[in-house]
Amino acid sequence: MNTPPSPPGAERADGSSVRIGALVPLTRPGWVEAGQHLLAGLELAVREVNDAGGIVGRPLELVVRDTAADPRRAAAAVDELARLGVAALVGEYHSVVARSAAARADALGLPFLCSSGVIDALTEQPTDWVARLAPAQSHGWQIYADFLLGAGHSRIAVAAEPSVYWASGARILRDHLAPRGGTVVELDMRALTPTAVCDELVASRATALLLLVGNPEPAVPIVKSVRGDQRLAEILIGAPAGQPEFAAWATSLGDDGAAIPFLRYLPDRLSPLGVRVETALRERLAEAPSFVAFEGYDAVAVLADVLRSHGVDRARTAAAWPHVAVEGTRGMIRFSRTPGISVWQWVWAAVQVVDRDPADLDRFRVLHAA
Structure with missing residues (x-):
């Protein structure tokens, strides 16, 4: 999925969609299978958010960009998505690519919920703009x-x-x-x-x-x-x-x-939500979902909760990370500051x-x- 460009202004209150940018490796040399699972989780969660009424009555729209495991391509995608007026970013599997995207999002003041990149130094300096679901490396x-x-x-x-x-x-x-x-x-x-x-x-x-x-x-x-x-x-x-x-x-x-x-990064037993999502993901993927698919689902679930509760203003979204308490497929998700980690971190997903x-x-x- 690759939506056409549109003028900035995703934060309009006229019933238009709330847009979030998704960074996903979908072509080589990116890990394409991981990207497909990540995208399946993202898309499933967006569909469920919209079936439940969207973001205060406005549909949630995923604007997907293929990073192809290229840090420069990811940084350019962040710039483009910021111009398109997305409320926030989600995704990315490759740590080095996620690091590039996080640095650019931090510089632009664009909230980024990294689903899967694990490298400890996701940003060089502490930032309030970036949060992460995956355990640190x-x-x-x-x-x-x-x-x-x-x-x-x-x-x-x-x-x-x-x-x-x-x-x-x-x-x-x-x-x-x-x-x-x-x-x-x-x-x-x-x-x-x-x-x-x-x-x-x-x-x-x-x-x-x-x-x-x-x-x-x-x-x-x-x-x-x-x-x-x-x-x-x-x-x-x-x-x-x-x-x-x-x-x-x-x-x-x-x-x-x-x-x-x-x-x-899965628990011994999924929560009831996780079991339901696993069934839906298996149908969507035509195979057993990996933990990466659950990371994608959880990222959108968290971001949708933040957007519903705090609105679509980027600064308010970033300020909401420490207040998150969302039931994910693999447990209750909360973010905190962790020694040696420069972003808001879920401590920890099961390993x-x-x-x-x-x-x-x-x-x-x-x-x-x-």
Whole structure:
């Protein structure tokens, strides 16, 4: 969905729609499957808001822009959406892209509720314009590190590409594991082929390999290479960023894609609202919804509540973050200031470490929860 440009003035009180901008990766090199799930959640929530009377009688309209995982494209989209007069922004999956969008929204004074970007430093300086639903990367990845230690893995190799996000993840792992006797060995994927990764793993004596790389390239070739190397039959492959969450992973890798633990942000049991939304999302997507779809739904639910209660003025919306108390699909959502986090943060969505069951690739096994 990509609505045509219209003159600024979404805040008119003449019965016209209340417009919110949505940032979503819908084309490569963006993670398209994640974008589709995020958009499904956003659109479902907008439909339900409008079925319930909209925003004080005015329909809620989603103005979607494809970021394609490009930070510059996202910043330009924020500028465009601000000119179109949107009341606020929601969305974005990729952390580096969300960071670019948050910086631009902060500069323009445009409220942004980030659904899925996890990088801790979403903005360089503290801001009142941005709030976030997803747990900060440091929170989730420390839980993942504890899972590794509990499973007996203290010598960890990370296959990493250059990125602020991947570098942040590697640092979180290293800082959390080192005081607990763990070691992180970094493998630079700018210099190594998947086959060379196998040789490095043997030489390093690592018992676990974490994929801090893009999907499907080079994540899928790395997994195939490691799974096919008999020297590495006992090594654990992990993907804290969630690459195995989506169906394309199992399609690309088959049995090789099983038993690869990753992070997702779902509770052990969804609330009654969550169960109802899960059913609707499954119908919309024609497959099981990921946690990203729930993040999209919850983002619109929160923003609609704020707009109903505080009006569509941008400054009033931003001032409302600390007063939010909305029942989401995964629990009660409230925002607070958290040490080390520069935006208003939900503390915290539930965190699970899960993998795909080797006996049934469509089934997820919960290995650890916090």
